[in-house]
Amino acid sequence: MASIEQRLQVLEDKDEIRELTARYCYAVVAQDGQALLGMFTEDGEFHMGEHAWRGQAELRKLYVDQVGNIGPKPFIQNHVIQVDGDAATGNCAVEIRVIEKGESVTACGHYDDQYRRENGRWKFAKRVFHLYHWAKLAEGWAKPAAPPDLR
């Protein structure tokens, strides 16, 4: 049986994790690669489709070199989190507005997230992005386009 303090801690942890995913969005919009890197653990990973970026050096390529090209505006919803001490897993959905080669693109999907507490702060240990569709706004998701190669 969890104590009051333990139950409160879980709610605080979930609150901080939800805000982590929100702060991630603001950093993406601001194209603040340094802030984004700081939200991942040293061995943090991001997976999308066939590709993965592992560790801070590879994440830097994604968040500093690539994100600016498409100027994503991400909006997070449907967050579910399970906390287990200093580790946690979660899912959150996202709608993203992008401009790709001068065209308006709307994408959505969800993240399978792994979070880890380091030095008292929750960070992303691993984000696996499951794309529902990547669609030109003029074409719609009934005729989805191929997502860009971000390597």
Added chain:
Amino acid sequence: MASIEQRLQVLEDKDEIRELTARYCYAVVAQDGQALLGMFTEDGEFHMGEHAWRGQAELRKLYVDQVGNIGPKPFIQNHVIQVDGDAATGNCAVEIRVIEKGESVTACGHYDDQYRRENGRWKFAKRVFHLYHWAKLAEGWAKPAAPPDLR
């Protein structure tokens, strides 16, 4: 005056109810009718427009037979919840991406929800969906279309 434990319980209840509506979205995306049915009480109801689905047998027609046809991608926002013991009411807004007869459709609205705790788990007792608009993406919500008949 509520005790610390009672106040904590309310926050835990609201957290679980928010996650219930999120898990509902993932089950809709996965077209997991069985999971959706398990989120409703035995006498659970879903109302949309003039029609209602009452009880597990009718809900099964909606969630197993109909949902797959339009492959909805729902995104929940603006959640407000009032907890009263083992019952709760709430509102949450939703944006939904659908493909209807090969065309991209964007819909939005909000739910008037009633939740009930059964065997220690929060479930939907009643969802009343208030549609703001159901619009072909190519036409926009200035010229909304008629929503499909899901009976």
Added chain:
Amino acid sequence: MASIEQRLQVLEDKDEIRELTARYCYAVVAQDGQALLGMFTEDGEFHMGEHAWRGQAELRKLYVDQVGNIGPKPFIQNHVIQVDGDAATGNCAVEIRVIEKGESVTACGHYDDQYRRENGRWKFAKRVFHLYHWAKLAEGWAKPAAPPDLR
């Protein structure tokens, strides 16, 4: 070191503030200007672009005279809140569906919010809206339009 009661209070405050921004959306959809005014402090402010509405009389012009014209449907995400006693600051993102002169418009951005507790209830002390884009759905955000002049 915060006590259990203090930590619980912060979570309750954040929960009420999140619901304040949600109730704001429902009042906007319902075009309930009176409810919207009641969510602002007496000296409450709303800022957008170059213009500001300060105090209840000016806010009334915005929320009662203007909001109805474009019938916004706002959806809030990415909420981050810092509570400091009876004051709080926060950011929340928003996607908004509008009909402007018969055309479907999609807008998004985020609020820099200041909240204040008055008579035991959290209210908006100041909302500064940062527009990401205001776009005709038929044109897309790659060719954003000018937002309307709401003065």
